[in-house]
Amino acid sequence: MNKIQIPKNAATIIQMLNSHGHEAYVVGGCVRDSIIGHTPADWDITTSARPDQVKAIFNKTIDTGLKHGTITVMMGKEGYEVTTYRIGGVAEDPESLEVTFSDNLEEDLSHRDLTINAMAYHPVEGVVDLFGGLADIDDGVIRCVGSAEERFAEDPLRMLRVIRFSGQLNYKVDPAVMDAIRAQAQNLASVSKERIQMELLKMMISDHPEVIRTAYEAGLTKVFLPEFDDMMTTVQNNPHHCYTVGEHTIHCLMNISPNPILRLTMLFHDIGKPATKSTDDQGIDHFHGHYKVSSEMAASIMKRLKFDNNTIKLVTTLISFHDTRFSDPLSEGRRQLRKVLSKITPTLFPYLLDVMKADLLSQSEYKREQKMATLEEAHAAYEEIMANHDCLSLKELKINGNDLKALGIKDGKTIGSILKTLLTMVLENPELNNYMYLEELALRIYKQLIAE
Numbered sequence: 001m002n003k004i005q006i007p008k009n010a011a012t013i014i015q016m017l018n019s020h021g022h023e024a025y026v027v028g029g030c031v032r033d034s035i036i037g038h039t040p041a042d043w044d045i046t047t048s049a050r051p052d053q054v055k056a057i058f059n060k061t062i063d064t065g066l067k068h069g070t071i072t073v074m075m076g077k078e079g080y081e082v083t084t085y086r087i088g089g090v091a092e093d094p095e096s097l098e099v100t101f102s103d104n105l106e107e108d109l110s111h112r113d114l115t116i117n118a119m120a121y122h123p124v125e126g127v128v129d130l131f132g133g134l135a136d137i138d139d140g141v142i143r144c145v146g147s148a149e150e151r152f153a154e155d156p157l158r159m160l161r162v163i164r165f166s167g168q169l170n171y172k173v174d175p176a177v178m179d180a181i182r183a184q185a186q187n188l189a190s191v192s193k194e195r196i197q198m199e200l201l202k203m204m205i206s207d208h209p210e211v212i213r214t215a216y217e218a219g220l221t222k223v224f225l226p227e228f229d230d231m232m233t234t235v236q237n238n239p240h241h242c243y244t245v246g247e248h249t250i251h252c253l254m255n256i257s258p259n260p261i262l263r264l265t266m267l268f269h270d271i272g273k274p275a276t277k278s279t280d281d282q283g284i285d286h287f288h289g290h291y292k293v294s295s296e297m298a299a300s301i302m303k304r305l306k307f308d309n310n311t312i313k314l315v316t317t318l319i320s321f322h323d324t325r326f327s328d329p330l331s332e333g334r335r336q337l338r339k340v341l342s343k344i345t346p347t348l349f350p351y352l353l354d355v356m357k358a359d360l361l362s363q364s365e366y367k368r369e370q371k372m373a374t375l376e377e378a379h380a381a382y383e384e385i386m387a388n389h390d391c392l393s394l395k396e397l398k399i400n401g402n403d404l405k406a407l408g409i410k411d412g413k414t415i416g417s418i419l420k421t422l423l424t425m426v427l428e429n430p431e432l433n434n435y436m437y438l439e440e441l442a443l444r445i446y447k448q449l450i451a452e
């Protein structure tokens with residue numbers, strides 16, 4: 001018997017259900033993760049008890065997904081999802097309306113997506129593995145429960161989940177499963193954008209985001225991210241590059257930490273290159289202004305995939321600045337750096353440097369040493385600017401709108417224009433951030449505006 005350490009509350013729920021004559025097991029991902037040696041995010045319980053029977057046994061419950069047979073049992077402040085055995089309407093398919101309750105554990109497990117997700121565990125019985133999940137964990141392979149074609153027909157999102165789990169666990173996908181995905185890839189179009197977005201994000205922040213290449217080869221990206229397919233076929237004949245745009249993007253994903261904002265930035269940072277490609281007389285490819293087009297396309301794609309506005313803003317801001325060329329030597333480029341910091345904010349700037357480094361490490365070795373040195377200088381300059389508390393925003397100016405009003409400048413637009421001009425000058429020369437000097441300069445600018 002394979003022993004798993006389950007939480008005391010989960011064991012109590014199972015024991016209480018058993019004492020009332022019902023079967024109950026922890027099931028799915030928590031069993032898989034425990035066997036692999038990962039810490040489960042949550043502990044789901046499956047039972048032969050119907051929802052009304054579960055509610056009658058426990059003092060405090062929440063009707064989480066009553067029509068799908070799911071009740072959340074509260075044990076103190078902790079909630080545990082308890083779901084009746086069912087055929088169809090599996091947990092990863094919340095949109096399904098076809099749910100039939102069952103009294104048989106095998107029927108329930110037989111309609112789950114993957115063998116590694118179709119194992120149950122009971123403190124006395126041990127692991128219930130009816131479809132070879134333990135062997136597939138040992139072999140590091142992703143297989144479907146029963147017929148892959150049938151599992152994907154039940155829920156097309158499972159095709160993307162296969163690729164995602166491959167990336168999370170670094171398992172290979174069974175060839176028969178890949179064949180089934182290729183045959184049914186177009187069916188992914190019927191899945192809601194919200195669900196696709198969640199799987200894409202989990203794939204991106206996995207230890208192996210490069211499995212998006214597998215999604216491309218299986219025909220899945222063509223359905224939900226056709227722009228990626230364009231990148232995979234866009235050659236970059238340029239001394240700075242050694243991959244297609246798509247392969248460069250994949251290497252960028254591998255060269256940056258699994259932060260959602262950073263991974264999404266790398267996924268979309270060059271997505272405008274196919275649309276901006278040109279070739280000169282020497283046969284060298286160029287992508288002028290691709291950062292701007294990429295930012296605009298990323299915003300459109302992320303809205304299409306239902307990402308939240310804050311994530312879209314952060315990602316598109318980083319994309320807009322990822323192709324910045326810092327002055328070299330940087331001792332003459334502090335002004336430029338302060339201007340970038342003012343636009344991107346000091347908080348986001350270290351992320352920009354991470355993006356630029358991943359971009360560089362995914363290019364050819366042409367001038368790599370020189371480029372890396374410039375990035376390191378930029379980082380040192382950033383730390384110096386922050387240590388000096390240089391003014392980088394209007395709120396850090398030693399003069400504000402109320403001060404200008406006190407000087408007799410009443411018009412709001414004029415005040416805004418003057419403050420922006422003063423900030424531009426202070427970004428050029430931080431030592432000018434002195435109230436007396438700024439007051440004198442503001443009055444001089446105001447007089448010029450009146451004269452005009």
